[in-house]
Amino acid sequence: MVRVVFAPALQRHVACEPCTVDGASAMQALLQALDGCPAMRGYVLDDQGNLRRHVAVFVDGAMARDRVCLSDAVTSGSEIYVVQALSGG
Amino acid sequence: MANADRIMVGTRKGLFELRRNEGWRVTTRHFLGEPVSMVMVDPRDDTVYAALNLGHFGAKLWRRESGASEWSACGVPVYPPQPEGEHGKSLQLIWSLEAGGPEEPGVLWAGTIPGGLFRSNDKGESWALNVPLWARPERAEWFGGGYDQPGIHSICVDPRDSRHLSIAVSCGGVWQTHDGGNEWAPTCQGMYADYMPPERREDPVVQDPHRMVQCPSDPDTLWVQHHCGIYRSIDGGARWMRVFAQPSSFGFAVAVHPHLPDTTWFVPSVKDECRVPVDDRFVVTRTDDSGASFATLSNGLPEGHAYDLVYRHGLDVDETGECLAMGSTTGALWLTEDGGLHWRCLSAHLPPIYAVRFG
Numbered sequence: 001m002v003r004v005v006f007a008p009a010l011q012r013h014v015a016c017e018p019c020t021v022d023g024a025s026a027m028q029a030l031l032q033a034l035d036g037c038p039a040m041r042g043y044v045l046d047d048q049g050n051l052r053r054h055v056a057v058f059v060d061g062a063m064a065r066d067r068v069c070l071s072d073a074v075t076s077g078s079e080i081y082v083v084q085a086l087s088g089g
Numbered sequence: 090m091a092n093a094d095r096i097m098v099g100t101r102k103g104l105f106e107l108r109r110n111e112g113w114r115v116t117t118r119h120f121l122g123e124p125v126s127m128v129m130v131d132p133r134d135d136t137v138y139a140a141l142n143l144g145h146f147g148a149k150l151w152r153r154e155s156g157a158s159e160w161s162a163c164g165v166p167v168y169p170p171q172p173e174g175e176h177g178k179s180l181q182l183i184w185s186l187e188a189g190g191p192e193e194p195g196v197l198w199a200g201t202i203p204g205g206l207f208r209s210n211d212k213g214e215s216w217a218l219n220v221p222l223w224a225r226p227e228r229a230e231w232f233g234g235g236y237d238q239p240g241i242h243s244i245c246v247d248p249r250d251s252r253h254l255s256i257a258v259s260c261g262g263v264w265q266t267h268d269g270g271n272e273w274a275p276t277c278q279g280m281y282a283d284y285m286p287p288e289r290r291e292d293p294v295v296q297d298p299h300r301m302v303q304c305p306s307d308p309d310t311l312w313v314q315h316h317c318g319i320y321r322s323i324d325g326g327a328r329w330m331r332v333f334a335q336p337s338s339f340g341f342a343v344a345v346h347p348h349l350p351d352t353t354w355f356v357p358s359v360k361d362e363c364r365v366p367v368d369d370r371f372v373v374t375r376t377d378d379s380g381a382s383f384a385t386l387s388n389g390l391p392e393g394h395a396y397d398l399v400y401r402h403g404l405d406v407d408e409t410g411e412c413l414a415m416g417s418t419t420g421a422l423w424l425t426e427d428g429g430l431h432w433r434c435l436s437a438h439l440p441p442i443y444a445v446r447f448g
Contacts, residue, residue: 013146039162043146046179047167054145084145 002074004033006040007083014040026059027070029080044082054085093407093447096414097137098422099125102440104139113424113435119160120151127402129186130448133194137448138163138213140183140199148183148201150213163213166201178203182236185402187244190251198254200241204231206256208270219270222256227275227294231261234297234316242401245303245311255311255326257301262293263313263326279329283317284361299341300401302353305408310350314343314401319355321380332380336367342404344413346428351379354406354413354429356399364398371395373415375429389432390423397421402444416442 005018016037023029034041044055050068051057057064058081064072074080094109104125106117120141126148127140135155142148150163171178182202189196189208197209199216206219222228231239239261247253252269255276262277277293285295297316304310313320313329318338320329332338337357346352355374358364366372370393373386391397397417406413413429416422420439423432 010146013143042149042165043143046147047165048171048179050179052145052147 001076002029003079004029005079005081006044007081009084010040010043010082013043016040023074025070026057026064026072026074026080029074029078030057030070030082033080056083056085057081058083092409092412092426095130095448096405096422096424096435097128097130097444097446097448098414098416098439098442099128099139099402099444099446100416100420100440100442101125104128105439107422107435113433115436115439125443126182126184127186127444128446129188130446131188131197132448133188133191135448136212138186138197140186142182148180150183150199152213164209164215166199166205166207166216166218168203168205169218180205181238182240184240184242185244187246190246190248193251196251198244198246200244200256202233202236202240203238204228204240204258204261206241206244206270221271222264222266222273225273228261230292230294231258232295234259234299243298243301245301245308247303247308248305249308255301255303257298257313259299260295260297260316262296263298263301265326276326277329278327279322279331280313280315280320281317281331300343302343302345304345304350305347307350310345312343312345312353314340314355316361319343319380321353323350330380332376334374334376334380334383336372336374336385339364340399341401342399342415344404344406346406346410347408348410349377352377352410352428353380354404355383356404356415358398365396369394369396371397371417373429373432386429386432388430389425389434391421400443403442405445405447407447412447414445414447416445418442 001020021032096107098105103121104119124142126142129138137153139151151160153160185200187198195212199207207216209216243257245255255265262275266273275293277296280296298313301313309325311322322329340357344354374383376383403416418441421437422435425432
């Protein structure tokens with residue numbers, strides 16, 4: 001099982017508790033987590049299903065290498081952390 | 090007909106509400122810290138709509154019903170799945186919002202970046218892309234002006250016939266439909282784009298109208314503040330005539346008097362490459378004779394070393410034609426209640442202002 005956590009910057013817009021899901025890749029796990037919290041989906045993915053440009057996904061503390069497909073492998077016990085990139089002023 | 094009693098101000102860091110009976114002070118703040126790209130007060134039912142552009146998390150739309158204090162989340166326009174390789178064709182920004190006609194309650198129109206026009210039949214709960222316009226082959230010629238992608242910033246619903254829409258695109262010209270959006274045609278004859286190669290300068294689909302407004306009492310009169318000057322049409326947009334203002338014809342915003350189609354206001358800047366007031370003096374220009382002459386209005390506006398720019402949605406006129414509100418990129422908000430002869434600064438310290446609406 002994979003734990004998916006949304007950072008406080010996202011929780012400010014949509015409350016979404018950490019959840020535990022299945023999945024072999026970061027994208028599979030993320031999509032399952034978003035299925036459980038549909039209001040969060042549009043904050044993380046655009047309307048084409050792509051990861052928003054200023055959102056970053058970490059898998060076990062490392063930034064996902066594949067931002068396009070989020071194909072980074074996850075295993076039982078992995079944690080996915082979804083954060084906002086730091087930008088703007 | 091009474092003067093407007095409320096101003097909604099969409100800024101880079103929130104939505105601000107000012108009321109006449111509170112001395113035109115900021116009485117309420119909403120979405121503090123969030124960029125508000127557009128605000129619209131539906132004249133049919135007094136519902137307020139606020140479009141947010143969350144830097145990290147995309148475009149959102151919220152609605153506040155008349156008399157309510159709480160906002161509720163609406164749906165947002167969603168682009169259909171794009172063909173492989175069509176990068177960037179997802180919703181970037183809700184740039185314009187307008188109410189449908191009085192006989193179609195709940196109908197809204199939204200102009201977006203990257204160039205899609207959307208319609209809602211249910212007060213923003215759901216949206217549908219206008220496919221006939223999106224499918225026009227000329228759309229491939231549109232390009233961004235100030236943004237990476239083209240966008241629809243002006244939507245005029247003909248008060249005589251709600252099926253007649255006129256929209257303006259930066260950069261993609263003026264387009265019209267007379268059947269509610271099934272068929273569209275570009276209507277830019279007379280416009281001239283001097284930023285293009287010579288052979289393309291009269292091409293309708295590369296024109297950059299910064300803002301277009303329609304006179305409610307004379308809908309055949311339309312005004313455009315174009316990237317290359319000011320244009321007026323008196324035949325519903327079929328032909329456009331250029332007029333020349335002093336001290337400059339460059340700017341973004343335009344407002345037309347609701348009852349006097351020959352009367353309009355503009356906020357000039359030096360030119361494309363230098364978007365500051367001419368001689369550092371922030372002024373409004375007004376014509377009462379269709380652009381044959383312009384008066385320079387500055388009473389109550391900063392006299393010198395003023396570098397305010399008014400974006401295309403930063404100027405609004407109320408239904409009397411006497412009250413105008415104007416907000417600038419440096420966060421100053423002004424009001425006139427005599428058509429521009431005298432201005433009053435309501436605040437000099439708001440965040441950069443994107444949109445100002447009476448209602």
